[in-house]
Amino acid sequence: MKTFIKTYVLSAAFIVAFAAQLPAQTKRNTNKKTVVTTTTKTVVKNKGNKRISSSKVTYKKPTRKVVSVRSVPNKTVVKHNGQSYYYANNRYYTQSRGRYIVIAPKVGFRIKTLPQNYKRVRFNNRDYYSVNGTFYISYNNEYEVVEPEIGTVVYELPEDYEKVVIDNQTYYEYANILYEKVQVDGTRAYEVVGIIDVE
Structure with missing residues (x-):
């Protein structure tokens, strides 16, 4: 017992x-x-929600300097959605009041040849060609401007990038593409974390 x-x-x-x-x-x-x-970055890093409303983005500089010139030598006409734009010296322009204004390229712009300073970026078995913050893919013997995939890494940003704040977190923006500063094998790099939806 x-x-x-x-x-x-x-x-x-x-x-x-x-x-x-x-x-x-x-x-x-x-x-x-x-x-x-629980992190402030989940809004941007969430792979299913890579589009960020422009109303959530605060630019560090409230206004941007507009670059315009009187003429653009050796320009190529780029037709997009019924509008004419211009391409020369690795820059895109629109025309207004007799002047050419530098613009960020729009998704869908196509050029025949890449500038010499392009860099090949491979991500998810896809080749991108990056030139000063603009991403291209090869398409029907031309190169088309596209949005990069979330997670794509580049090692430098264009000179005219802007700092932005989203949910008290600082990011870098160029052509509505959001980047976050990261380290890759001890080297500073920038990872694509989102796309700003212009409303």
Whole structure:
């Protein structure tokens, strides 16, 4: 009888100890998950939500300097959605009041040849050609401006990038592409983390 009671008491103590430990482990794991997923970057880093409303973006400089010139030698006409734009010296222009104004390229612009200073960027088995913050893919013997995929990494930004703030987090923006500064093998780089939807 004493052996039966000892076995029963020990079994009951073991079950109570195990049951008391189980909620503590569950609680610990829950806290760990919360720490990992609760971050201000989730708005931008969420792969399913790479489009960021322009209303959530605050530019560090409220106005941007508009660059315009009287003429653009050796320009090529780029037709897009029924509009004429111009391309020369690795820049795109629109015409207004007799002047040519530098613009960020629009998705869908096409050129026949890439500038000599392009860099090949491979991501998710796709080749991009990056030139001063503009991403191209090869398309029907031409090169078309596209939006890069989230996670694409480049090692330099164009000179006229802008700093922006989203949910108290600073990013870099050029042509509505958002970048975050990262380290890749000890080298500073910039990872594409989102696209700004202009509203």
